[in-house]
Amino acid sequence: MAHMGDLRIQNVNLQQSENQENHRTQGFSSPKALVVRRGAPFKIIMHLNGRPFNPKTDNLMVKVMLGHLYLRLPVTISKDEPVSRWKAYFKLEDLNLKSPSIFISSPANAPVGTYRLLLYVFSQSSQRVFAVGNMILLCNPWYPEDTVFVPFEDQREEHVRSDSGLLYMGSPMNLVSRPWSFDQYEPGVLEACLNLLQVSPQHTRNRRKDYLRRSNPIYISRVVSAMINCEDDRGVLKGNWSGDYKQGTHPSAWTGSGDILTQWARSGFSPVKYGQCWVFAAVMCTVMRVLGIPCRIVTNFNSAHDSNANLVIEEFYSETGKKLPNSRDSIWNFHVWVECWMTRQDLGSGMDGWQVLDPTPQERSGGVFCCGPAPVKAIRDRCVDLVYDIPFVYAEVNADVHTIIMRQGQVVGYSVDSERVGSHICTKAVGFPRPQNITADYKYVKSPNSSLRSRNSVVSEDSTLSRSSSQGVSVSLSLDKSPVAGEPILFTVTVTNREPVAKVIKENLDAQAKEYNHSPSDTFWETNQVIRLAPLEVTSLHHQIPAAVCEGLMGDDLVNLAVVLEDEASQERVLASEEFNITSPQLSIQIADEDSIVPYKEHSAFVSFTNPFPEDVSGVLTVTGSGLIQGKVHFRMSSLRPRGRVAQRVVFLPKLTGTKMLQASLTLTKRNTVIRGFKMVYVNPL
Template sequence: MEDLLIQHVNLEKYENQERHKTEGFRSSKALVVRRGAPFRVSLQLEGRPFNPRTDSLRVKIMLGRLYAMMPVTFSKRVSSSSWNAYMDPADLNLHKPSIFIYPPASASVGFYRFQLWVPSRGGQQKTAFGKFILLFNPWCREDSVYIPFEDQREEYVQNDSGLLFVGTPVNTASRPWSFDQYEPGVLEACLNLLQVSPQHQNNRVVDYLNRTSPIYISRIVSAMINSEDDHGVLKGNWSSDFKQGVHPSMWTGSGDILRQWAQTAYRPVKYGQCWVFAAVMCTVMRVLGIPCRVVTNFNSAHDTNANLVIEEYYSETGQKLSRNKDSIWNFHVWVECWMNRKDLGFGKDGWQVLDPTPQERSGGVFCCGPASVKAIKDQRIDLVYDIPFVYAAVNADVHKFIVSQGQVVSHSKDTERVGSLICTKAVGFPRLQNITGDYKHIKSPTSTLTSRSSTMSEDSTVRRASSSEGVLVFLTLDKAPLAGKPVSFTVKVTNRQSVAKMMKVHINAQAKEYNHSPSDTFWEIHSTLELAPKEVKVLHQQILPAQYEDVVGDNLINLAVVLEDMANQERFLASEEFNITSPQLAIQVSNESNIVPHKEQTATVTFTNPFSHMVSGVLTVAGAGLIPGKINFRMLPLQPGGRVLQPITFIPNMAGTKMLQASLSLTNINTTITGFEMVFVNKV
């Protein structure tokens, strides 16, 4: 009998990737599949047909120097814990037979090669015939990243766009982001990230063996997103000098960052801050198949001495001082990944915090997590990894001090401010989901805020009050501050005693970045106030746009009031930090109910100048699956109240819900204005 000869092997890429939920990776030349599910390859034979009684085949699977050899059987019953290959006896085409290769749900992720071995009369003959990329499988119950709800798999694995939340808890702002996991070159960059890691470079065999675990993979990615210890993706910069790179606020998606890193021989991309680090990590984890979401912790504590106390100092006139290493970031952004945690014992599965922003070393390197969210809520600070650090970020107390002539003259404690709102994007909708209760036991639920509007929380005034037996003072914003409008606020002072009081009143405003102490005072008022016994007085104040526009921009405002009793020099402090929301760009898509792939569509981006002076800038429009790369338009100077409409065209390349996003970087104000519109692309 003549030898069995294989003329051609078809990897059946379209069928396999549709079945494995990897059809978005069509730009990759390699077959992309998920572990825990079989994929089919078909053979084109030369000469005689396959004879199931006399012919035998063997498959060799290779990951680096590791390999598995297996016979091709005729039974679909396979072991879920080992590699298997079989032909379906009920559907056996003898001229074009198909082989099903089954990767176990515990297989290592990475770039594989495989060979088909066929016997010949002269001995074994091997035929190299393919490559494939193997990813985690959140659709497979046996996989350690299995997540049981389809809408969550669509959101946390397949969705290539999202919203990042910034600002302050009383005035949240949404920032659109394109995760770009299906864009050309992104899959390859994410796989290269594992190859470039120190773990792989130091011992490739051990690294490949450990890649079965999402715990191991997530710690590598957390470290590799920042460039502090390795050839990581992003260089952090929290100064005001970004001349050597890109201002973090200018990034709109992960694709440009990951491609630039890969194309420059893995030199760090400049620059990133917390939301950029987290968004890029979310892209990598979704590419690898690990469910991931971006999370914002408002009023996030960085407790450097692990005493769960953050100290803040103010001058006697209300200026916030930089006096210690501890700090509170108005917002800090990390990611959560979904996985089993058998290493932690019962009940710690599910969402795990991972923070790629370089703040503290973990195991000698700048990474953080995976820290079980359930363990954080249960205060299990004895468990790995980095639970004490995250626990402090959401639970530390704030002690405020007023300092006069080097001496502390007033002290108050706030137990509600840190971690006052923890949120992420809602599943399936472009709005905020409040997940604070996942991290901590809260006294009463805070209503979910929407990303389209600004909401003042009901308990916000509690944090802005200072009292004693003598005087009670409240500082409250009258409404959420909006760019181009006055910042209106109220100071309410109550004399709780039966004697008249004469008070000095100092109100101070400073601009600040989200993670820094404030800069110099840009607005202040000093006055005196007379209070009759038991009297309540209300002071109404405004900071006009012309007074804050040149110093605030994308920054925030620290506002403080200090009252001094002129009789006994007793002082009372109330403070608030807030952002001024920029207007959103409006995007109107034409004929939006009839959008289909490969057909040109039109949209219009509209901007109205809310500022008190003329502005100009550069408008950037992007959309994964809609526009290749980015389109830039230069906006001519626009008068206050002026309006500009910019028409754009785009051609969708795939069906599904996509995000069309625009950002306007103003040249004469430190502000980036954004907008987005979800576009549903129908199947043809």
Template sequence: MELKIQNVNLELPENLQRHRTTGFSSSRVLVVRRGTPFRVTLQLAGRPFNPQTDSLRIKVMIGHLYVVLPVTFSKRELSSQWKAFIDPEDFNLWRPSFFITSPTSASVGNYTFQVSVFTQNSQRICALGKFTLLCNPWCSEDAVYIPFEDQRQEYVQSDSGLLFMGTCMNVVSRPWSFDQYEPSVLEACLNLLQISPQHQKNKRMDYMNRSNPVYISRVVSAMINCEDDRGVLKGNWSGDFKQGINPSMWTGSGDILEQWARSGFSPVKYGQCWVYAAVMCTVMRVLGIPCRVVTNFNSAHDTNENLVIEEYYSETGQKLNLSRDSIWNFHVWVECWMSRNDLGTGMDGWQVLDPTPQERSGGVFCCGPAPVKAIRNRRIDLFYDIPFVYAEVNADIHTIILSRAQSEVVSVSKDTERVGALICTKAIGLPRLQNITGDYKHVKSPTSTITSRTSTISDDSAFSRGKPKGVLVFLALDKSPIAGEPVSFFVKLVNKQSVAKMVKVHLNAQAKEYNHGPSDTFWEKHGVIELAPREVKVLHEQILPGQYEDVVGDDLINLAVVAVDPTSQDRVLASEEFNIAAPQLNIQIADEGSVMPNKEQTATVTFTNPFSHPVSGVLAVAGASLMHSKAYFRMLPLHPGGTVVQQITFTPSMLGNKMLQASLSLTNINVTVTGFKMVSVRSA
């Protein structure tokens, strides 16, 4: 009887578990990691396999590249080449199994393989199979190997996390669902590589280069934005989002990647830095490259590469938009873990990649991978984009006060500490931040806690123009501002001389977006203060909720004070940029200890209105592997101090720690209120 192949069994449960890709099982595709064997079983008919007369050969293909492998009875694995072997201790003649092992430097992508059985009478029977190959951070010989299991769980397998925003003195934790196991996300991430300009220009070379995570990361960094290609996201910092979705409304990567793929790869509108970074984190984790989202508070955008950022103020403390350079209150990028054999020794580990389109790198809007170690040691001679990232965390700020006609510089001072004041990421296994500032720069006293800092501009002899300052001014908040409460702060004036002074004091508050200069003044106060010789006087001030609620919302406040000594015409400025903490949504699980797969659970979301006027909006609740799709609820007008409770149901589909998150977009005020609850899904 003739031998026939009835079926090719890809042994999905066994292989997905061995390769730690069980989360991708909904795609019904065999997803494996390079350097680790996976099993394939043939179901034969007609007659059994005869090891004495029959032989197996495998042809593995990606694009037009292929390799042909004889199936041997040797289990010896060579990490540098493809191999196929039979385990002689586990061999069934009617259902013969064999293993395929890729090299640890194999290219990432979608593969097909052809199984050929050659019989004694020269008969050839063939069958086809498919698999997706990813990088392998569990394999010590892979370029993305990361040595600790808790790191691999956090930076590769975790499908939820926190993004940090606001200011370094009032950090806002924003929940984000990376969604790498949601249906169609794996396919979208692999399509991203296929439609990249590199692949379209030279498919063969692109497939070959995909063995290298440095190459992959630059392709992905460019493809997350759409400035040079058919990338995922279109940026918008104008404040007008009528043609798309306000970046603050996104809660996860899955919706963005699905919309991009469904539209035929048209850019999704709109993204800003944290959205770009979070979506890139999803793509890198899907591809098997360890990745985490990083926030740099007081991030410099140095357009002329002189490591100096100029900020201009009027004599009455109003910040002026006169420089192309800027300080973003926060900027978000990603770090990916990989070895850097292209740079010699000492540059392995975390690499900065920034998909937000700011400056071109190699003619394309992408940034990195820049080794964090190189940034710390100012190795600006190395690849890629280290000078740009170095400036983001280390530039000096020169603060310039202009005369009333803006025709004359009347005061200049500098600050060497403000830029890169806090650099952080989510802590491993915990819903809080980890301070990694010391990884990027030499800090005087590295600490894991955040300390508030009075934003004063110190006098500097190099800028004093020979005129000793007779008056000093300091500005500080009493506490971190909270929505619905007054912003309380104090101004301290110091007379350094032994003569009395009548000092003019100008206070000015402006709303600003995190990456822009401020808008018009919404609160100001002016006066004259008498200071006795050597006197120190403290002024206590407040900005009431009714004065800031309609103009600030999700934006920040730039608060400045200018003290003018009329006798000497010296002007001294102190400033602070801060955010007002929005209220949080509270989420409670009815029976938290009994959450298990395929069992419906109940949760309640609670919101109390802290504002001085009624608010209404739309509540969205989502959870990767907890809910099949987002649930939406309309919230009717809620009076000040009022509370609303919304009950929701969800049914987990996977084991592990999952995030249930909610966001409330208020319609009559520019505020998005968020909340999250970590849910532990256990087996029965």
């Protein structure tokens, strides 16, 4: 009787492509593991040689192991009940006894991580065990019971599956879109993100407790926030704001997360040098998307770092308009963090939704350099007694700026601005390569357009202090148009005599270069003049800073421009200032037959550049594209004369369908400048 023999398993097929398509994890190619999402069943097929499976006498059990934790799941005949726990079952209607399919499902709160699957076979005369393989379990934003569930498909595409995006830098009136490749489907990135959880202090201290707590995205996000910087652990990135990057890579040179995460993993988890806020945020965004937690990158313009938590930032100027490095507090022209989407069962349903997490090491939270998750709703409503780190983020978007004019150690002018900090907060729009203004999510915005209005005068009309200090004259400063490399900077100072007497006024102008997170350096342009005002006169003074003076100020540098007016009779002084960036030239990317791009077929892109500078330039062009180009392609660009144009053909071979990003950067040899460009590419399904 043949059927009485042992049940012999030839192999167990993990059905990788079918399962990963059903679980929306296609693109993750882990050679040794099946990648699935929690809360949804997946199917494995057992191929037998010898006799068929006999449901009456043969029993199967699946053992699911996470580290030393394990569960034994007897394989039962399915009854369609809601699954709140782990389960393994057959479906009677399609049970093939020669190669039975086993379905395994996990609960919506199963811990994230790499599991081992074993299959035990019990027949009348024997017991056998078969190692099925590894399964990587991720959060599931598609499943309503998961705490990271997002109800809209376009948002899940954007915040979980999209492997490229834009980060915003510069200044509110002159946004710079920095392309970034999240690289979650590139080889080694998935493994590096899972390793990040394994080398965290929480895991090394108590593995069992860490595995169990990994069911909760609040816990995971705090671990990741701390592990992106290396201040307390074997984290991914070393921050550096010194200006000296010889020991590593300049933060502005990175174009994607893949190189950073794979370099970190290959080096045995020693920190990659160097990161600044947008690099920390972008790498965190990659890790969260890999783990299945929806994530987006947010830029806060004029972000306060309020070191003594009194919601006041003081800025000091000389009587001639030079900004002084006197303050312990600081305002960064922009600061970049991430938001992750999750329910906050610890705080109640009013706090569900987007949560601020900031992996840039600024202040400690619970003894560790991490920040968040802080509900955006709690920041808007100033619920500063809730966890985590809400007062710190609240100050970043709401502090008041007190501007003080000093002369020989004495205060000679004073004003308050309550609109400048957090004046514009934005993220990439869902499905489009443009910014979306989310300022109103963080604060109650006075009028619908106030966040877009260019703030000219530090002497705001509604400030009682400024009204008393500038009884006689008021001043505002505005740029005539967005400054562009190679052109002069044109601006207008508007002076109002508020009294019915004539005045003699001295105008002092001062321009200093600055980095986004530092006090300005030395003055590179200044001028002054004496003007006469008739009673109650309003006059506009037009100025320009010559292009030659701003030569080196492109790309990541900004300009602090200030005007101080001094009333010669009363010695009263008022100030207005503006900080701005100068728009760099862009690379243009054109694609042949743009509408007919399909996987595994070569296509051509043309990257072109026109030299706007007054001298010849040369450099290296680098082109990358996750899912389009393997690694990076480099081209040397020999000398290009002023106004000269060059075009380079680049061949790419798409591997994945959907929206991808081709990005190019040209590093100029003599000038410390990188010129960038990007193009969104839609790869049609075959």
